[in-house]
Amino acid sequence: xxxxxxxxxxxxxxxxxxxxxxxxxxxxxxxxxxxxxxxxxxxxxxxxxxxxxxxxxxxxxxxxxxxxxxxxxxxxxxxxxxxxxxxxxxxxxxxxxxxxxxxxxxxxxxxxxxxxxxxxxxxxxxxxxxxxxxxxxxxxxxxxxxxxxxxxxxxxxxxxxxxxxxxxxxxxxxxxxxxxxxxxxxxxxxxxxxxxxxxxxxxxxxxxxxxxxxxxxxxxxxxxxxxxxxxxxxxxxxxxxxxxxxxxxxxxxxxxxxxxxxxxxxxxxxxxxxxxxxxxxxxxxxxxxxxxxxxxxxxxxxxxxxxxxxxxxxxxxxxxxxxxxxxxxxxxxxxxxxxxxxxxxxxxxxxxxxxxxxxxxxxxxxxxxxxxxxxxxxxxxxxxxxxxxxxxxxxxxxxxxxxxxxxxxxxxxxxxxxxxxxxxxxxxxxxxxxxxxxxxxxxxxxxxxxxxxxxxxxxxxxxxxxxxxxxxxxxxxxxxxxxxxxxxxxxxxxxxxxxxxxxxxxxxxxxxxxxxxxxxxx
Amino acid sequence: xxxxxxxxxxxxxxxxxxxxxxxxxxxxxxxxxxxxxxxxxxxxxxxxxxxxxxxxxxxxxxxxxxxxxxxxxxxxxxxxxxxxxxxxxxxxxxxxxxxxxxxxxxxxxxxxxxxxxxxxxxxxxxxxxxxxxxxxxxxxxxxxxxxxxxxxxxxxxxxxxxxxxxxxxxxxxxxxxxxxxxxxxxxxxxxxxxxxxxxxxxxxxxxxxxxxxxxxxxxxxxxxxxxxxxxxxxxxxxxxxxxxxxxxxxxxxxxxxxxxxxxxxxxxxxxxxxxxxxxxxxxxxxxxxxxxxxxxxxxxxxxxxxxxxxxxxxxxxxxxxxxxxxxxxxxxxxxxxxxx
Amino acid sequence: xxxxxxxxxxxxxxxxxxxxxxxxxxxxxxxxxxxxxxxxxxxxxxxxxxxxxxxxxxxxxxxxxxxxxxxxxxxxxxxxxxxxxxxxxxxxxxxxxxxxx
Numbered sequence: 015x016x017x018x019x020x021x022x023x024x025x026x027x028x029x030x031x032x033x034x035x036x037x038x039x040x041x042x043x044x045x046x047x048x049x050x051x052x053x054x055x056x057x058x059x060x061x062x063x064x065x066x067x068x069x070x071x072x073x074x075x076x077x078x079x080x081x082x083x084x085x086x087x088x089x090x091x092x093x094x095x096x097x098x099x100x101x102x103x104x105x106x107x108x109x110x111x112x113x114x115x116x117x118x119x120x121x122x123x124x125x126x127x128x129x130x131x132x133x134x135x136x137x138x139x140x141x142x143x144x145x146x147x148x149x150x151x152x153x154x155x156x157x158x159x160x161x162x163x164x165x166x167x168x169x170x171x172x173x174x175x176x177x178x179x180x181x182x183x184x185x186x187x188x189x190x191x192x193x194x195x196x197x198x199x200x201x202x203x204x205x206x207x208x209x210x211x212x213x214x215x216x217x218x219x220x221x222x223x224x225x226x227x228x229x230x231x232x233x234x235x236x237x238x239x240x241x242x243x244x245x246x247x248x249x250x251x252x253x254x255x256x257x258x259x260x261x262x263x264x265x266x267x268x269x270x271x272x273x274x275x276x277x278x279x280x281x282x283x284x285x286x287x288x289x290x291x292x293x294x295x296x297x298x299x300x301x302x303x304x305x306x307x308x309x310x311x312x313x314x315x316x317x318x319x320x321x322x323x324x325x326x327x328x329x330x331x332x333x334x335x336x337x338x339x340x341x342x343x344x345x346x347x348x349x350x351x352x353x354x355x356x357x358x359x360x361x362x363x364x365x366x367x368x369x370x371x372x373x374x375x376x377x378x379x380x381x382x383x384x385x386x387x388x389x390x391x392x393x394x395x396x397x398x399x400x401x402x403x404x405x406x407x408x409x410x411x412x413x414x415x416x417x418x419x420x421x422x423x424x425x426x427x428x429x430x431x432x433x434x435x436x437x438x439x440x441x442x443x444x445x446x447x448x449x450x451x452x453x454x455x456x457x458x459x460x461x462x463x464x465x466x467x468x469x470x471x472x473x474x475x476x477x478x479x480x481x482x483x484x485x486x487x488x489x490x491x492x493x494x495x496x497x498x499x500x501x502x503x504x505x506x507x508x509x510x511x512x513x514x515x516x517x518x519x520x521x522x523x524x525x526x527x528x529x530x531x532x533x534x535x536x
Numbered sequence: 537x538x539x540x541x542x543x544x545x546x547x548x549x550x551x552x553x554x555x556x557x558x559x560x561x562x563x564x565x566x567x568x569x570x571x572x573x574x575x576x577x578x579x580x581x582x583x584x585x586x587x588x589x590x591x592x593x594x595x596x597x598x599x600x601x602x603x604x605x606x607x608x609x610x611x612x613x614x615x616x617x618x619x620x621x622x623x624x625x626x627x628x629x630x631x632x633x634x635x636x637x638x639x640x641x642x643x644x645x646x647x648x649x650x651x652x653x654x655x656x657x658x659x660x661x662x663x664x665x666x667x668x669x670x671x672x673x674x675x676x677x678x679x680x681x682x683x684x685x686x687x688x689x690x691x692x693x694x695x696x697x698x699x700x701x702x703x704x705x706x707x708x709x710x711x712x713x714x715x716x717x718x719x720x721x722x723x724x725x726x727x728x729x730x731x732x733x734x735x736x737x738x739x740x741x742x743x744x745x746x747x748x749x750x751x752x753x754x755x756x757x758x759x760x761x762x763x764x765x766x767x768x769x770x771x772x773x774x775x776x777x778x779x780x781x782x783x784x785x786x787x788x789x790x791x792x793x794x795x796x797x798x799x800x801x802x803x804x805x806x807x808x809x810x811x812x813x814x815x816x817x818x819x820x821x822x823x824x825x826x827x828x829x830x831x832x833x834x835x836x837x838x839x840x841x842x843x844x845x846x847x848x849x850x851x852x853x854x855x856x857x858x859x860x861x862x863x864x865x866x867x868x869x870x871x872x873x874x875x876x
Numbered sequence: 877x878x879x880x881x882x883x884x885x886x887x888x889x890x891x892x893x894x895x896x897x898x899x900x901x902x903x904x905x906x907x908x909x910x911x912x913x914x915x916x917x918x919x920x921x922x923x924x925x926x927x928x929x930x931x932x933x934x935x936x937x938x939x940x941x942x943x944x945x946x947x948x949x950x951x952x953x954x955x956x957x958x959x960x961x962x963x964x965x966x967x968x969x970x971x972x973x974x975x976x977x
Contacts, residue, residue: 255795297721300716300717300802301717301791303800303801304805305806305807309810360790362794363794363795363798366790367787384723387723388720388723395810417804422576424577424582424583424734425804425807426709426804428580429556429577487795539950539955540954550950551949551954552951552953598889755944757973758971762888762946762971772890789940793941
């Protein structure tokens with residue numbers, strides 16, 4: 015229908031076509047001397063040195079202004095081998111070197127997750143990639159953890175629990191931490207105990223990552239068992255759509271990283287999401303029904319796990335900047351095919367949105383930055399008019415606070431879960447005919463007629479009921495939930511048992527207080 | 537590949553697969569389900585209380601045609617009285633044909649129809665006259681800017697004229713989904729902040745508005761019209777440029793091809809978006825000229841008309857562009873008047 | 877060799893505007909080697925019926941997203957979409973969801 019009623023706003027002014035071609039004699043816009051090598055934004059040509067300074071500054075500024083990473087804190091860098099996360103690792107390396115004026119002061123480690131099994135890669139191919147990966151990791155010299163996605167089959171259910179931690183994120187606490195760090199470092203230097211706090215800590219850690227090295231001492235986690243590889247392949251093959259596959263991969267990967275972070279005392283995880291990626295992710299997640307979680311999914315910091323906070327320090331860098339930087343300054347990266355590599359544009363919501371945004375960006379150069387800026391205005395609290403306690407139940411998979419309503423409420427969720435579409439027409443007609451009074455207007459009363467024909471709860475529905483709107487949509491593309499890793503199914507069962515017990519206690523208490531009221535009244 | 541049998545009656549041949557559930561239904565079972573769902577939206581959302589006099593914004597197009605038809609089916613059970621209100625924007629050729637369709641519908645359904653014309657309401661301005669006046673100033677877009685503001689006002693006036701207590705419009709799930717996509721793509725945080733709800737309760741004297749088809753997909757609306765053999769008007773407005781919405785619409789269609797629930801998923805997202813308090817529109821006051829909701833001295837409609845009268849329509853629109861960040865009074869007034 | 881087919885092709889919801897405003901077309905598809913399916917019906921329509929702006933009706937080898945296709949009044953998604961093999965006397969209806977409101 016005619017939409018002008020709601021969109022009669024003028025669209026924001028769009029940047030016009032790219033700036034005029036660089037003249038031969040044009041100089042760097044920054045220093046006015048250097049030979050320009052890269053054009054960023056509309057028409058700003060930077061020389062090599064100024065571009066480097068600009069790029070590094072953006073990275074440090076992002077970390078600095080958010081004041082979330084404390085000196086001496088252990089930070090796990092999630093490295094996929096791809097350009098953005100590689101660039102991130104290099105920025106940290108650069109930032110920790112003592113020549114830097116504004117040195118980064120946290121203690122890094124790197125995690126690489128081998129997802130080959132989910133993408134159907136052969137063991138030989140995976141081994142080849144891993145050799146490359148380890149070579150880069152040796153060059154970097156940070157403690158590292160190379161884990162395979164198969165390890166999700168050995169995760170404990172507790173990984174799905176939020177561990178609230180007192181957030182020391184206040185301005186005062188940050189300042190105090192910095193001060194005490196500087197003092198500590200000063201003492202170290204006086205004693206001549208080491209020239210770098212972080213490097214000293216780094217050495218300390220050097221011993222254990224070796225245990226994951228195939229050439230090092232044997233370790234139970236060294237390489238996945240054939241059974242686990244088969245189980246993972248079976249799981250991913252059973253997923254009917256690429257959209258759900260991508261989401262599942264993301265979910266399992268983040269659980270695994272969370273587990274490794276917790277097991278080794280990392281309180282921050284850094285991911286390499288660029289501004290371009292985040293804009294695409296935002297639109298993708300919007301389309302996947304994750305509207306309530308956009309601020310967590312794409313903001314600078316993501317505190318959903320409580321004790322381990324995910325941060326995205328590359329979120330100001332565009333993919334173009336990353337690509338140029340990596341090329342100009344020889345940042346190594348390792349290419350690995352992903353689930354969607356070479357998939358056609360319409361194979362998944364992710365691919366489609368990526369193609370759309372990049373295409374629109376080509377037409378309107380401000381597209382990515384507009385979407386990205388809008389995301390900054392989103393907040394992490396549930397919307398006021400959407401009932402939900404801040405500490406309400408969490409989604410079993412994405413660990414966000416559940417964003418669902420009572421079934422059959424007048425919402426998109428209600429419309430989708432409504433039992434109406436499962437009713438025979440005669441029943442529908444009866445419904446339509448008899449329901450003059452809004453008996454179910456609240457839609458929440460237990461035993462209300464709309465819920466009468468709910469099916470028996472089996473383990474499948476048990477899991478589904480503990481999922482947010484979007485994760486439910488993804489799980490619909492799994493014909494059976496049985497191939498899911500055991501920790502998910504176990505936690506689902508544990509939670510529903512707990513809920514049952516809580517309900518019983520609740521009922522008992524209510525009866526009790528009813529009795530009390532009666533006694534006092536009589 | 538033979539069509540499966542209907543999952544509801546198990547006898548007839550299925551005629552469609554429902555986007556929201558993947559269920560294959562025959563025509564009659566689908567129509568029954570569709571009606572029951574609209575009923576459910578109205579009841580569960582407490583949109584239209586028994587005894588309400590409901591003005592249906594009728595354009596002759598598919599959405600308002602389906603909405604009016606379904607509400608007419610449901611009216612006795614819901615205790616509603618229906619009135620059709622059509623707006624004559626004064627667009628030669630296009631509007632005449634659309635209004636003819638509305639007249640035919642009103643006659644067939646035996647519903648009272650009231651047509652309110654821009655020309656009568658707004659001191660002689662028709663859209664064609666506005667278009668001539670704004671020609672050369674980026675015509676298409678500013679035409680729609682005017683038309684949107686004025687139509688909202690006209691529908692409100694028409695509804696009051698027929699003694700309505702509520703206004704309903706035919707926006708469907710795809711419309712809401714396109715809007716949320718578009719508002720992100722053009723960075724319209726203020727509008728995102730209010731989107732998502734089913735309508736507005738009618739603060740500040742405005743009539744409560746709602747959109748009972750908000751959870752119905754475009755595809756289902758069109759198929760419902762097809763199976764019920766509804767006659768509707770389907771031509772594009774001559775002034776519709778729709779450039780930017782066009783992108784969002786195309787994207788949505790492609791998304792739906794990949795995942796049939798995409799429109800509803802986007803509606804869910806829109807319902808749940810939480811924006812920082814700073815971008816939420818402030819509480820509006822009243823327009824000093826007409827008394828309608830306004831965040832400034834004049835409401836959006838009056839400001840536009842004022843600009844037209846002074847022969848500076850461009851200025852009336854242009855002003856808001858200079859407002860820092862915020863999307864300007866048009867959106868606030870609109871937000872307040874109704875959450876469309 | 878498939879025999880010629882007589883089918884009814886109908887356009888609605890505004891799609892007819894690309895076909896000179898004519899909604900119903902009783903057409904005869906000539907006999908050909910391959911059986912007639914929707915895929916080659918679209919090619920035939922583009923060549924023989926479509927009057928203007930083909931991109932508003934056909935994109936790639938399928939209809940533009942947002943155009944519904946009903947074969948004998950059933951959604952083509954239930955019938956194999958482009959691969960549906962036409963039978964004599966079939967009716968194929970294209971409804972645009974993209975116009976008006």
